[in-house]
Amino acid sequence: MILELKNIDKSFGEKEVLKGVSFVAEGGRAFGLLGRNGAGKTTSIRILMNVFPANSGEVLIDGKPIDYDKIGIGYLPEERGLYPKKLIIDQLVYFAELKGMRTKDAVKAIDYWLSRLGMSEYRNKRLDTLSKGNQQKIQLITALAHDPDIVILDEPFSGLDPVNAMLLKDVVKEQITKGKIVLFSSHQMSYIEEFCDSIAIINAGKVAISGDLHEIKRTYPRDKIVVNTTKPEQIKADLGEACIEREDGTLLIQLDGPDKKQSMMKRLVESYDVDEVKVFEPSLNDIFVEYAGSQV
Amino acid sequence: MKQFGKILKFELNGYLRNKVFVGITIFLVVAIAVVMFIPNIIAALESNDEVDVTPIDLPTMLVYAEDENLSAIVKEYFGNAFVDYNIKVAEGSIDELKNDIISGNAECAFVMNSASSYTYYVNNLSMYDSNTAIADTVLQEVYRVGAMVQNGLTPEQAGEIMSVQIESGIETLGKDQMQNFFYTYIMIFALYMVILLYGQMVATNVATEKSSRAMEVLITSAKPTSMMFGKVLASCIAGFSQLVLVFGTAILLYNVNKEALSNPLIASIFDIPIELFIYLMIFFVLGFLIYAFMFGAIGSTASKLEDINTSVMPITFLFIIAFMVVMFSMSSGSVDNTAMLVCSYIPFTSPMAMFTRICMSTVAWYEIAISIAILICSTIGIGVFSAKIYRVGVLLYGMPPKFSTIVKTVFKKQ
DSSP states (O other), rough: OHHHHHHEEEEETTEEEEEEEEEEEEEEEEEEEEEEESSHHHHHHHHHTTTOOSSSSEEEEEEEEEEEETSSSEEEOOOOOOOSSSSSHHHHHHHHHHHHHOOHHHHHHHHHHHHHTTOGGGSSSSSSSOOOOHHHHHHHHHHTTOSSSEEEETTTTTTTHHHHHHHHHHHHHHHHHOOOOOEOSSSOHHHHHHEEEEEEETTTTEEEEEEEEHHHHHHHHHEEEEEEOHHHHHHHHHHHGGEEEEETEEEEEEEEEEHHHHHHHHHHHHHHHHEEEEOOOOOOHHHHHHHHOOOO | OHHHHHHHHHHHHHHHTOOOHHHHHHHHHHHHHHHHTHHHHHHHHHSSSTOOOOOOOOOOOEESSSSSSHHHHHHHHHHHHOTTSSSEEOOOOOOHOOOOHHHHSSSSEEEETTTTEEEEEEOOOOOTTTTHHHHHHHHHHHHHHHHHTTTTTTTHHHHHHOOOOOOOOOSSSSHHHHHHHHHHHHHHHHHHHHHHHHHHHHHHHHHHHHTTHHOOOHHHOHHHHHHHHHHHHHHHHHHHHHHHHHHHHHHHEEEHTTTTOOOHHHHHHHOOHHHHHHHHHHHHHHHHHHHHHHHHHHHOOOOOHHHHHHHTTHHHHHHHHHHHHHHHHHHHHHSHHHHHHHOOOOOSHHHHHHHHHHHHHHHOOHHHHHHHHHHHHHHHHHHHHHHHHHHTTTTTOOOOHHHHHHHHHHHHOO
């Protein structure tokens, strides 16, 4: 299944929020939607979920306009919150029913997810008796219980401890393996880098760059080498200004051009005591800062 | 439609499981039950201590006249007229009499300047003091009888003339306002209370969902129209069942305890024609819905619960004005005045105004039909419009937006 947003324009009053946003997300792969605060991520997600219509543009599934009665969407909003005063099981069943599940199936699915996330003991408690992280796990169930085709997770890892983050990672990986479209929005680049095969960076209502993360990285000139060594002094002395020491202790060597890559690597391995030599690839963080750093 | 059913069920459950809601309902039913049995309770108490009824210490009323004859006559007549007072002829000067009143030895005094002129002395004149009015009547009678006797009639003849009885009978061809006043009053008041209370509840309910951010999930799961209609209808059903329960208890207990409640005033409250009940339900449901939709829409524009009270003020004012017009017209007795005529066709005021006119006056069927038709159309219109405001409103955080901004946004979308 392929989800495509095509030339989406949206304005609120005088303010143009989205200007021709397009991106493609595939089933069985995670997609990262990135952008600074106020760039238009949530608006894109809301249009995708049909909360309000776009001024122009289309949302397509496999090339055809999306049919919201057939395609299920699960959403974990960035602004978390359910009914604090109501029993957990009651509200989870309610949300699942709103998504079109029958009561019996809803209860079954919710009980599965409660035990999967280790929350069964809270089934008949009020939501506001839970800690924030646990409330977030409950909210995750509202996004997954109805077995949606598209899962949208907005900052899913914020507020989770490392154990819960692991649990969530497993759940997300499972959803990806099931062939679902998993759409991530996050500012924690490490998670996006870990999960997402393709990304789109939105800047000031426009897609600054989108596509396969690997290919994006490959578009950068391969004219820098990273060296991991315990004795950096000699290399630094020999290479002079072309070599700088990075914050993590590794050395970054700027080459005259990508064609010098092979010879430099050979020289480093033969002449110095090095642990690791590799071609420098920008991290997602670097890419993000480059494309989203300057907001118009 | 399926979603609507789910939302209705969930919201209704919210009311039925709300301890405050259930508590208030039970309290009202118990209170009604107690009120309905008060005559029995009083009767039971009275039958016990019937024997030791002590004569009450009556307050003193002084009478003073220079002419001793006059003061004797006045004392005698006043003795019959003021049964709640101990009448005494004052001795001494007017100043002493004033002191008696100030010191509390006497409550009030009539100083006769002549047979047809007096000064009334009282320490604090209460709002409901009708002593001078009674004195006027009594003194007029004394004067007239005296005049008749002077002109040759015997005191008996004069007495007969003064106490002539007029026989009369009333046949009401339209509505009897006196009979209908009390139940109309009670129903209008119930309508007023229920709409304001539940309207506020709907507004708070929407604002709570918004401030707890449950809205973020809700709005992506259900259509705003289903949300709005589900919520409002749930509150309508809850409010209506509360009313039915309270009034049902009252009517049931009245029928059980009819003999003890033989007071004609109480009987007039329960003597409601069935067609008025049907009108009450129509106007109640429509009036409730139209206001609840507006309250819901307002609730969706508030980001914080604290904003609700100021935001709903215009609606509350509109409603209170409608209530005041109806109440003033009712107590003035002219329920068909121009204001009421106009109000009975304006959808926001017609539930109370038209209902009052149906109860207390004669209204042609087509007038009622037009009023109800306007109300139904406006309710649907307001409902749909509120759902649109709701969709825009629930995603706006921060300062509550201006009404004009919202209207502009809503119409631009279409």
